[in-house]
Amino acid sequence: MFIKIISEPIHVNEALGYVRDPSCGAVTMFEGNIRNENNGIEVQNLEYEVYETLFHKEVNTILDEARAKWKIHKVAVIQRTGLLQVGDTGLIICVSSGHRREALDSLSYIIEEFKKRAPVWKKERTTVSEQWINWTPQI
């Protein structure tokens, strides 16, 4: 398994190259990109923050769970951190397997669990506000 956090642009081929294998007829990929709007408001940029040590542990656990459920060959996860602009890629997850069903279902599981459990936060700057997505303390 390949898990990486970087502050430079993500190169998709690094993840795809890692998971591709002659034994695998299927490769699936999730690419999380910065959208230009949120609820109709223009987005300017997103700041990503990662708790790196816990990220590696939690993502490893999620990938182990996926391996226990499906026969998958390899998984690559690349998380970007720092300031990202509209159109930039913040996350890549690639999965390879012998057949498509395992690659599709396991990727869906991994991204859903990732969203709930990977210690990643995003501060969204729009034309009207700046706030951490999902939660702002109510003091």
Place this chain on the structure above:
Amino acid sequence: MKIRVLFFAALKDLAGKSEGIYEANSEETAAGMAIKILGFSSSLLFAVNDELVASDFKLSDGDQLAFIPPMAGG
């Protein structure tokens, strides 16, 4: 005892720093430290020495405690 506390995302903005060293009483819990430092503990998860723990986890001298706000990855 002394505890190193890490703040992330909205909590970092709230604390005005990413980490700090805080005094704690013996038997202090992860959530108890959040209430002392932030004034609340609801909505938070806790990690001690980079492992997720329950809110009533009892801290030891020299521990690193991270306050983890709701995540927003993907």
